[in-house]
Every structure is written in C-alpha cells, then in structure tokens.
Amino acid sequence: MNSRDKILSNIRQSLTSSQKNLSSSDERKQAVRRRIGSHPRGIIPDLSSKHKLLTLFQEKVEASEASYSKVKSYVDAAAEIQQYLRQHNLPQRIRMGKDKRFKKLKWGKGDSPQIQTGPSDGKDFVCLSHAQGGICETGTLVLTSGPDNPTSLNFLPETHIILVNKKDLQENYEDSWKALRRGFGRGKLSRTVNMITGPSRSADIEQTLILGAHGPLRLHVIVVDEAK
C-alpha cells in the first residue's frame, strides 16, 4: 500500500470505529458534494449599522495604515497618482501590468511618468496594480494574478498603488467569492489571489509594530468612480 492509501484507509478506519452510526459511503459522498456545491455562507458580520459601504471601506483602508483617495474617472486617477508621487518625493517612474483599464489613464502633457510593463525584478520604487475587487468589511483589496496584474508588483516595490473600481467593492468576503466564481468558474481560481489590507509590517522585535517589512512600505488605494 502506498502512503496515500495508507493515510486514507487509516482515516476511514478511525472514523468507522469511533462512530457507531457512520452514514453509508454514498450518504457521506453526497454530503461532501452538497457542501462544496452549495458553499453555505455561515455567520456574516452585520455591517448595516455602519454608515455607507464606501465610507466604511475608506475607514478600514485608513485603519490598515494605507492612504486612500477617491476620483471620478481614470483620467483623474492619473493625476492623483502623479500628485502622490510628487508628494512623497518619488521618481515619476511606474511599473504596471497590461490591464486594459490602464489605457484610460491620461497622464499630464510634458510630465508623463516613465511607464514600464511586466513583472518586477525587485528594483522598482513604484508599482501600480488594478484590483478585481475590494472588501469593505476589512478594507481589503482583492488582486488576481495574470499578465494584467503580475503578482510580483504587489510585493517587491517600496510603494504600491492600487486602483479599484467603485463598482467592484463588495460588502464582505462571501460576496467577493461570488465575484471570483463568476470570473473564473466554479472551483477555479487564478494562480494567486492576493487579499491585501495595508502595507506590510512586523511586530517581531519586542512586539513593536513597524511598517514596511518585506512587502511595500507604503500602500495607496484609489477608488475610481467611473462606469466600466
């Protein structure tokens, strides 16, 4: 017997000997199929008393030590990004993926930043990503891997800027799973799904919280209120 069969048969043996009324194997298989098929939601924190969802999202993003801004269009988003870079004395050089929505960014004449595309080699100061969704419950951005938004951009730069469309904001994690299932199909996901809440941090030295561990030191979240 190989290890796989040994482990599985040991599990079955332990379960059978301990549960006098272990349901038939057909019933058990059905229970598993049913749960995966219907993926019940369980207890969901009630956010109805907490202001408007967008206000909650902003509050949670800021509580996570990220900065937040909201713009009316992708054209405005470009201006906001350039303004942010100037404010933080960062070079006007940005790495980003091939997300189509980036094409709508209109950089100011003359001072357009230098744009690089593709994954990061660790030498970039600033990377820009577009989130697939945002979770208001915790102020979390949901990013999926692919050529549109390579995962290395989320972790290697010192400054990470994430755009999220207002229409993609979800109340809770469960709504976000729904959107992922719609995007990738049942039981399927992109290679990586990153749920990001604030810049990286560590409390491993005397439990003092310090921002900027191995991931970005700064995270700027921009909500774009433009119909897609």
Next chain:
Amino acid sequence: MKISSPEFKNNACNALDDNQLQGALRHVRKNFVKKRADARRDLPEFDALRDSARAIKDHTLAHLDLYLEHYEKKVIESGGKVHWATNAAEARGIIMDICRKSNARTVTKGKSMITEEISLNEFLEANEIQPVETDLGEYIIQLRGENPSHIIAPAVHLNMDQIRDEFRKAHTHLPAERSMDEPETLLREARQILRDKFLSADVGITGANFLVAETGSSLIVTNEGNGDLTQIIPRIHVVVASIEKIVPTLEDMAQITRVLARSATGQETTVYSTLSTGPKRKTDEDGPEEYHVVLLDNGRSSMLGTEFSEMLRCIRCGACMNHCPVYQAIGGHAYGWVYPGPMGSVLTPTLIGIDKAGHLPNASTFCGRCEAVCPMHIPLPKMMRFWREREFEQHLSAPSHRRNLTLWAWFAKHPSLYRFVTSIGMRILAIWGGSAKRINWLPMAGGWTKFRVLPAPEGPTFIRQYQRAKRNAR
C-alpha cells in the same frame, strides 16, 4: 529538533530565574491578551463565528478522507502535484527529491510550524541545501540557532539588545559602527539582506493555514509579505501541510479566518491572505513553474475518533499560550519541543510519546483560560487530564506520585474515614496557621510553600456545611 521535554522541570526553573526572559514575557501578558479582548469586543458576532468554525471543522473531520480526495483532484486539475507522507521522514524525503531534481542550492522559507515538526532545516543543511528563514522572527532565531518559543511570534523571548548583537555578529559586511538604536533600523537591515535571498532562491517552502477542497488552493496569512515572496519568486513552490488543514469551501475558510487573526494578534485580518492554486498559468509572467503539496499525516489520522480528536480542530492561533499562566511564566522553550503552551501539552505527547512529554500535561493549573479563549472550542484541560490518566496507566509517573494517588484513592473510596481524617487534618492546619491564619511552611510541602502562602482552613468542612444546610432547609 532535540527533545528536552523530559527535562521540563529543570527548564521551567531556569526560565523563572532568567531575568531577560522574564522581561520579554511581560509583552505577552500585556499585549496579546488585551488585543484579543479588544478584537472580540469589536465584533458582536465573534462567539457565533466560533461556534460556526467549530461546526465546520467537525463536519470536515467526519468526512476527512473524502475532502482530501476532492482537494487532491483539484490540485492536479490546476497543474499541481500532491505528495502524501505518513511520517516526518517520508515528508523530508519527498522535499529532498524535489530539491535534487532541480539542483537547488538555497531554499527560502515562509513561517511554518509543520516544517519545525519534521525538523526540515537540519535535514536540508545536512544535505548541503541552505534553508533561509524569511519571517523576521524566524530569521532572528535561525541566526541564534534556536527554535521558535511561540507558534506565531517565534522570537518573543528576545529583547532588542539581543537581536542587535546577533545582527552585528551575522552581518559583518556592513559597517560595524552603524547606528542600530531603533527597531526600524534592524527591520530595514533584515529586509535588505533577505531581499537578495528571495531573488536568488531555487525553491520556496511555505506552510498553509488552510487547504481549500473546493478549489485545490492553499492559503497563507501573514503580515510581513515574506511568505508571498517565498511562493511567487522561486521557480518551485512547495507547500507542507498536515491533513487536518483542509476546509470544504472558500466560505468555510472565511468563517474561520474571521476568528483566526482576532484570536492571534487581535487584528481583524492579517495584511496578506493569499490563495495559491497550482503553478503559474501559460500566460502568466511571474509565479512558480512547479507547485507541490506535501500532505503530512504524522499520527493525525490515528487521533481521529479518539479522545484527542478535537485537537485536530486547532488552527494554531496561539491564544491558548498567550492566556496561559504557565506559559506566561516560563515561555515556550521550557516545553522542550515544537509546540508550547496548552495546545503543545496536548499535541506533543501524541507526536513524541507520553513517556517523553509526560510533564507537559501535568504543567497546568487547570484554570481553564485556554479553553475559554480557544476560537475552536477545544477542551484542552479535559485532554490534558486524559494524558495524565494514560501516564498513570502506563506507570510512567514518579513512584511517590503514584503512592500518594493510590493512598488518596483508597481514602476516597471510604467516605466516612475520609471525612474523619480530613476534619482532623483541617483542625491541625487551623492551629498551624496561628492567629495570622496563614501557613508559610509545611513539612513535605516546602517546595510548594517556598513560593506561596496557604490560607489556613476556617470553619467546618464543605460536607459538614452542606449537611447542615440541608438539615436547616427541611
């Protein structure tokens, strides 16, 4: 890892005398406990979520074989590989094979208790592969040649001076007179050094907080981002996880993650929660080319259906040790193996044997705080009691301990004699206590009274009072 659990009593005494350690442990008492309490207060659904989380794990464990099969199918569908390991040696062998096939020289590691359980680092080093711990706490203790003293805060036993000294010793290529007064400076230094390791490693090894059967994904939750760099930069990503990490669906995972971070660090959620599913896709421009999952049993399938079955619900949040008066007093190293605190006192005997770990389930006041704060409602004191019974049955406890228990049992079975003897004993103790009604020293109990004062008994025994109250009620 060397097992020093049999020397627990010595370890504990040394820990109590260690001023530096006692200083560091103050942070545990202060921070962890308060942060969890605040997080619980801020989420009205917290206790309902705990019940939900327990029900999910119970359902999953009752169908563990089937969920594992479904999970395996989904990993294969997404292009990954599943390797099954019945024990630590098999798991190490599988990981070694993967490293050899790719001629790996260096391996970066995300924080993982399961790789501590299988002593992976020592094994890789012995086979001339360099493992690099990348979580800041793990990196520090790797430099010091130590093991983690806490399952989520591995370097919680150290203070800043010790960390600074260690960095000066290890990072000799940096100017010796550089300023290192702020914790920020130390963190930047580690970031810089580990950045190069991330970019040059051949294999990245992480654990998993959950395995999701629905999608064949592994989830890790971290704050530093080191786990993510470990699982996206190297050419090969290896996940090492034990079989009970499985949950049915993304919804089930979210129920449990809502109580995980709150119980651990008091955060609503960690900075990064990342699902990895298979290797990179055809059009992806980054991510690993190979994705392997090593599913480890190591005795867990035999725990199912026994009195220790509920331990398999554990999600490794560390709340039980943060709230344990014993852990708070002696820290994690005294426990002598991978898992400290109450969860370790239950798990360690199953993994290394009650003959070696017998002291651990005895090192409890049974105050019950561990069970009270456990997000998965694991009855830890009850299970420590089971271990004490097993230890007694197997004649492993000290002869004096056994003699006293036998004597007590004989009296307990003769109630009238028991009451007679205890009432005499009480009267003697009351006199012994004198006018202060306090006992500072007792023959044959000097070890106990050395640190404590026993209040002298007052008034009649409980049984006497009970009988009197019953008579009066009539």
